[in-house]
Amino acid sequence: DVKVTQSSRYLVKRTGEKVFLECVQDMDHENMFWYRQDPGLGLRLIYFSYDVKMKEKGDIPEGYSVSREKKERFSLILESASTNQTSMYLCASSSPGPYEQYFGPGTRLTVT
Amino acid sequence: EDQVTQSPEALRLQEGESSSLNCSYTVSGLRGLFWYRQDPGKGPEFLFTLYSAGEEKEKERLKATLTKKESFLHITAPKPEDSATYLCAPFYGGATNKLIFGTGTLLAVQP
Numbered sequence: 521d522v523k524v525t526q527s528s529r530y531l532v533k534r535t536g537e538k539v540f541l542e543c544v545q546d547m548d549h550e551n552m553f554w555y556r557q558d559p560g561l562g563l564r565l566i567y568f569s570y571d572v573k574m575k576e577k578g579d580i581p582e583g584y585s586v587s588r589e590k591k592e593r594f595s596l597i598l599e600s601a602s603t604n605q606t607s608m609y610l611c612a613s614s615s616p617g618p619y620e621q622y623f624g625p626g627t628r629l630t631v632t
Numbered sequence: 633e634d635q636v637t638q639s640p641e642a643l644r645l646q647e648g649e650s651s652s653l654n655c656s657y658t659v660s661g662l663r664g665l666f667w668y669r670q671d672p673g674k675g676p677e678f679l680f681t682l683y684s685a686g687e688e689k690e691k692e693r694l695k696a697t698l699t700k701k702e703s704f705l706h707i708t709a710p711k712p713e714d715s716a717t718y719l720c721a722p723f724y725g726g727a728t729n730k731l732i733f734g735t736g737t738l739l740a741v742q743p
């Protein structure tokens with residue numbers, strides 16, 4: 521079974537804090553993705569990576585950065601958290617090509 | 633601009649009452665489409681991949697179909713455990729496999 525794990529299910533941070541969200545997959549997938557999901561807006565792609573140390577901006581990269589030092593691990597970094605970054609964050613991985621993405625359980629981040 | 637629209641936004645069914653969910657899209661270079669199920673507070677769970685118009689896939693009470701402009705998820709004789717949000721995601725191929733997600737249909741099946 522494909523397994524994608526995320527470091528926290530729930531996280532509460534203060535405005536201005538640096539926040540790290542970590543994702544690990546065990547299927548040797550090349551592609552990894554970070555999304556945020558908000559009511560009425562659906563899943564929106566923040567960043568994705570198609571190889572170690574490679575990254576590309578998604579649709580809403582502002583305020584975020586990513587790191588992929590190892591194939592199985594993809595981190596999302598909020599340099600200075602703001603209240604409008606309160607959201608559900610979902611990580612996914614897939615093989616390259618027309619293959620399904622597998623999602624982690626999500627991290628519900630609240631920034632106060 | 634690529635767009636994905638799912639309808640209805642919400643659907644309430646009685647147990648055993650069959651229905652269909654719709655996913656329509658304007659995506660250039662469409663290579664196929666995924667369907668996912670999402671339970672509250674959890675990540676989406678993969679259901680089906682459809683690659684070409686006319687293709688159908690089935691899993692238990694669910695059947696997904698694909699045309700050039702839309703996809704349907706048919707639910708036959710649903711049970712309360714089918715209650716979830718159903719998401720569709722067309723993809724336009726390439727090695728990076730970027731998807732565009734619809735906002736989903738929230739299905740509630742009452743016993």
